[in-house]
Amino acid sequence: MTDTPNVLSLTSISKSFPGVVALEDVDFSLRKGEIQALMGENGAGKSTLIKVLTGVEHPDSGSIQLDGKQVQVRSPKHSQELGISTVYQEVNLCTNISVAENIMLGHEPRRFGNIHWKKLNALARQALSRLGIKVDVTQPLGNYSIAIQQMVAIARSLEILSAKVLILDEPTSSLDIHETNLLFDVMRKLKSEGIGIIFITHFLDQVYQIADRITVLRNGKLVGTYDIASLPRVELIAKMLGRTVTDLNAISQVKSSMEQDKSSQYVAEAKGMGLKGSLEPIDLELNASEILGIAGLLGSGRTELANLIFGIDTPDSGTLLIKGQKVEHFSPMESLKRGIALCPEDRKAEGVLGDLTIRENIILALQARYGWFKFMGAKKQYEIAQKYIELLGIRTPSPDQLVKNLSGGNQQKVILARWLVTQPHILILDEPTRGIDVGAKIEIQKLVLDLAKEGMSVMFISSELEEVLRISHRVIVLRDHKKAAEYSSDVGDQTIMHTMAGGL
Amino acid sequence: MKDGNYAAPDKEGGRVNSRLKRIRESRLFWPLVAWALILLFNTIFIPEFFKIGVLDGHLYGNLVDVLNNGAPLALVAIGMTMVIATGGVDLSVGAVIAISAAMGAVLINPALGNKLISNDILTKDATNTPLGLIVLADLAAGTLCGLWNGLLVSRARIQPMVATLILMVAGRGIAQLITNGQIITIYYSPYFWFGNGYILGLPVSIYIVAVVFVLAWVGVRKTSIGLFVESVGINSKATFYSGISEKNIKLLAYTFCGFCSALAGLILSSYVHSADGNNNGLNYELDAILAVVMGGTLMAGGRFSLLASIIGALVIWTFTLSMYTIGVPANALLAGRAVLVLIVILLYSHQFRQILNRLFERKGTCNDTKS
Numbered sequence: 082m083t084d085t086p087n088v089l090s091l092t093s094i095s096k097s098f099p100g101v102v103a104l105e106d107v108d109f110s111l112r113k114g115e116i117q118a119l120m121g122e123n124g125a126g127k128s129t130l131i132k133v134l135t136g137v138e139h140p141d142s143g144s145i146q147l148d149g150k151q152v153q154v155r156s157p158k159h160s161q162e163l164g165i166s167t168v169y170q171e172v173n174l175c176t177n178i179s180v181a182e183n184i185m186l187g188h189e190p191r192r193f194g195n196i197h198w199k200k201l202n203a204l205a206r207q208a209l210s211r212l213g214i215k216v217d218v219t220q221p222l223g224n225y226s227i228a229i230q231q232m233v234a235i236a237r238s239l240e241i242l243s244a245k246v247l248i249l250d251e252p253t254s255s256l257d258i259h260e261t262n263l264l265f266d267v268m269r270k271l272k273s274e275g276i277g278i279i280f281i282t283h284f285l286d287q288v289y290q291i292a293d294r295i296t297v298l299r300n301g302k303l304v305g306t307y308d309i310a311s312l313p314r315v316e317l318i319a320k321m322l323g324r325t326v327t328d329l330n331a332i333s334q335v336k337s338s339m340e341q342d343k344s345s346q347y348v349a350e351a352k353g354m355g356l357k358g359s360l361e362p363i364d365l366e367l368n369a370s371e372i373l374g375i376a377g378l379l380g381s382g383r384t385e386l387a388n389l390i391f392g393i394d395t396p397d398s399g400t401l402l403i404k405g406q407k408v409e410h411f412s413p414m415e416s417l418k419r420g421i422a423l424c425p426e427d428r429k430a431e432g433v434l435g436d437l438t439i440r441e442n443i444i445l446a447l448q449a450r451y452g453w454f455k456f457m458g459a460k461k462q463y464e465i466a467q468k469y470i471e472l473l474g475i476r477t478p479s480p481d482q483l484v485k486n487l488s489g490g491n492q493q494k495v496i497l498a499r500w501l502v503t504q505p506h507i508l509i510l511d512e513p514t515r516g517i518d519v520g521a522k523i524e525i526q527k528l529v530l531d532l533a534k535e536g537m538s539v540m541f542i543s544s545e546l547e548e549v550l551r552i553s554h555r556v557i558v559l560r561d562h563k564k565a566a567e568y569s570s571d572v573g574d575q576t577i578m579h580t581m582a583g584g585l
Numbered sequence: 586m587k588d589g590n591y592a593a594p595d596k597e598g599g600r601v602n603s604r605l606k607r608i609r610e611s612r613l614f615w616p617l618v619a620w621a622l623i624l625l626f627n628t629i630f631i632p633e634f635f636k637i638g639v640l641d642g643h644l645y646g647n648l649v650d651v652l653n654n655g656a657p658l659a660l661v662a663i664g665m666t667m668v669i670a671t672g673g674v675d676l677s678v679g680a681v682i683a684i685s686a687a688m689g690a691v692l693i694n695p696a697l698g699n700k701l702i703s704n705d706i707l708t709k710d711a712t713n714t715p716l717g718l719i720v721l722a723d724l725a726a727g728t729l730c731g732l733w734n735g736l737l738v739s740r741a742r743i744q745p746m747v748a749t750l751i752l753m754v755a756g757r758g759i760a761q762l763i764t765n766g767q768i769i770t771i772y773y774s775p776y777f778w779f780g781n782g783y784i785l786g787l788p789v790s791i792y793i794v795a796v797v798f799v800l801a802w803v804g805v806r807k808t809s810i811g812l813f814v815e816s817v818g819i820n821s822k823a824t825f826y827s828g829i830s831e832k833n834i835k836l837l838a839y840t841f842c843g844f845c846s847a848l849a850g851l852i853l854s855s856y857v858h859s860a861d862g863n864n865n866g867l868n869y870e871l872d873a874i875l876a877v878v879m880g881g882t883l884m885a886g887g888r889f890s891l892l893a894s895i896i897g898a899l900v901i902w903t904f905t906l907s908m909y910t911i912g913v914p915a916n917a918l919l920a921g922r923a924v925l926v927l928i929v930i931l932l933y934s935h936q937f938r939q940i941l942n943r944l945f946e947r948k949g950t951c952n953d954t955k956s
Contacts, residue, residue: 393825393826413825413826413827413828413829414828414829414830416828417828423826425823425826430820430822430823431822431823431826432823432826433820433823434816434819434820434823434824435819435820436815436819436887436888437812437815437816437819441812441816445812445816445824445827445829446827446828448809448812448813449809449813449827449828449829450828451809452809453808453809453810453813454808454809455809456807456808456809457809499827
């Protein structure tokens with residue numbers, strides 16, 4: 082197997098966006114007739130790598146070889162012409178025209194200048210039968226399930242675009258077990274025909290069911306490519322989450338010196354709080370001066386939990402008590418008044434206001450609490466902004482700098498500042514250190530500990546297990562939108578990883 | 586300043602005369618340039634454009650006409666600026682103008698069954714309703730329309746263009762229902778004051794614009810509303826996550842826009858002494874959007890300047906009157922306007938500006954090497 086030639090190889094690909102290094106010196110190779118899983122948490126660089134391959138983004142440096150030939154992928158269309166096809170979770174086909182037309186679109190056989198319908202349908206049928214699929218190709222595509230629609234997309238890639246490399250981006254996330262197996266059969270068939278398949282998924286089971294090799298990315302860097310047999314599940318998770326040995330004794334010391342006031346009532350207490358389709362009913366308690374870590378893989382319900390407590394979503398079962406008071410109305414506006422703060426997971430979409438200045442970003446939540454008519458004067462705004470720029474060490478020439486011009490770590494600090502200005506009792510941090518460099522990460526961790534020391538309750542959500550364990554007093558592990566277990570922080574990371582992976 | 590992409594142009598620009606750059610990047614710069622260019626054209630080709638005379642103690646002349654005729658558009662542009670700054674658009678302003686005008690006319694002179702109620706209504710100063718009530722009804726009707734738009738956009742989450750399109754189409758029908766399908770002529774001279782009256786030699790409409798502008802400016806810049814509006818326009822989700830009710834901000838913007846349009850309708854119907862459901866405020870939505878865009882507010886929302894939008898409105902009217910003065914027929918005027926729009930929008934295009942900036946900078950560096 083090892084002497085099978087590579088159909089695709091990428092050498093030291095780098096790509097950076099303003100403030101973020103998305104890919105750094107990544108090597109990647111795909112053999113003929115291989116199914117390779119591409120793994121990594123959000124922000125690891127998977128999607129950027131795919132975008133480079135499909136010509137959506139152009140790498141800053143590095144080279145791509147297809148079938149031994151150096152190529153430059155100029156655009157998505159060009160990538161298809163080269164033989165790299167992608168099938169996304171959401172199928173990019175027209176649901177209102179027939180299956181056959183979808184497969185043959187742009188390449189319809191013609192006779193006397195008109196479309197030769199008989200031949201068109203025959204060709205389409207043939208393309209699908211190659212995948213072992215039999216459907217009525219004259220029906221509109223929309224009449225069929227997502228699974229069949231994906232097959233149609235794959236058939237089109239193979240027949241019309243004669244793909245050598247097929248990228249399947251989260252193809253199974255909306256499929257049931259039977260459909261998934263159907264897809265896997267097709268993938269095996271293509272594999273035997275010598276097509277290289279890149280398979281991206283969050284489902285570990287499926288990776289071990291079908292993939293030959295696994296490539297793991299983390300923080301834009303290549304962790305490694307491994308044969309499936311030589312990489313047990315727990316090790317895969319360890320590699321995805323990263324367990325860099327950093328000397329952080331200082332942080333552990335601060336934590337162990339802290340004492341929580343457990344005698345008084347909980348700062349926050351959820352009893353069977355849940356929302357259908359988002360989070361199964363959950364119990365949790367939060368003490369004053371406590372850092373509660375939330376661990377779990379992506380999609381395990383971490384962000385959903387944060388959104389329920391902060392009031393982005395309203396739970397449909399159970400209750401939430403904040404300082405003993407039952408919460409009736411869930412909304413960010415109410416949470417702001419109650420002293421709950423959330424630094425959201427998606428910094429760009431839900432956090433920063435790029436075209437506003439640092440000063441305006443920092444005062445925004447406090448001004449929201451003051452309302453429309455009690456407007457802070459410019460002087461007070463500058464005072465607050467200046468104070469927090471110094472406090473958090475935001476590196477900027479002036480408070481009037483636009484936030485979009487800051488690096489990821491500094492943007493995160495600005496959002497943190499926005500909430501700290503409001504002096505919350507409960508601070509929910511959803512992936513506060515994602516995509517920021519190690520130095521800024523440690524600064525933020527220290528800050529969180531200092532805040533907790535002063536009496537703030539913190540919910541710390543992170544995909545980096547090491548980080549969660551280092552700064553939390555207790556850890557709740559979520560799996561499949563459920564609370565799987567609760568541990569004190571001196572539990573080993575192996576135990577937690579086993580819980581995250583589902584006891585395997 | 587870590588990241589290259591955004592910071593780079595700033596660094597480049599630092600080499601050039603920074604004061605020149607600051608002027609060039611001011612929100613008022615491009616609309617003022619456009620205005621200056623038109624006025625320059627007029628100085629050369631139609632010097633009589635600048636003649637201002639005094640008649641019966643009132644100022645008159647083309648420049649006064651620009652201000653007077655441009656007042657309704659300036660008012661609508663103020664409201665439209667707020668809506669566009671939230672990332673939306675209001676296509677219904679023209680229809681709201683018609684509704685407001687119809688409301689006023691029908692209260693002065695109700696036409697029932699295609700017949701006037703009595704003949705004494707044809708005398709100059711007759712009305713069925715006190716003036717204060719007429720004005721109030723005008724403004725209330727428009728504000729309600731704005732509220733309706735705001736509810737559709739903020740509560741029903743309908744795309745702004747679609748939501749306001751509904752009233753854009755239906756509004757003209759409503760206006761005709763109010764006037765019973767008639768063009769109602771107004772015979773009530775106190776009502777004419779809004780569009781034709783003078784205070785201290787200047788048209789009343791100018792004062793109305795000034796008052797609305799000052800109130801709006803204080804309302805957005807001396808409260809947190811302006812900041813919240815910009816914040817909603819830049820990223821409405823992040824604004825919501827910051828504990829701001831983006832729904833109420835949007836509702837406010839559309840309602841205010843309806844109010845401004847109603848005021849414009851009042852002035853327009855007063856100016857022409859009539860209300861016509863079909864033609865009052867025709868194409869005002871397009872001109873208002875144009876004025877706002879010329880004022881440098883992005884259609885995507887975000888940073889805005891009320892004054893720049895007013896100047897945008899003045900540019901449109903100066904251009905229109907200049908073309909009339911040199912004898913361009915009304916039907917060719919639209920083509921001329923298109924050219925104006927193209928030029929201004931080009932000046933705002935990022936790509937085009939980069940080309941301009943590069944030209945400026947090349948000159949700058951040349952000078953540097955010489956010295």
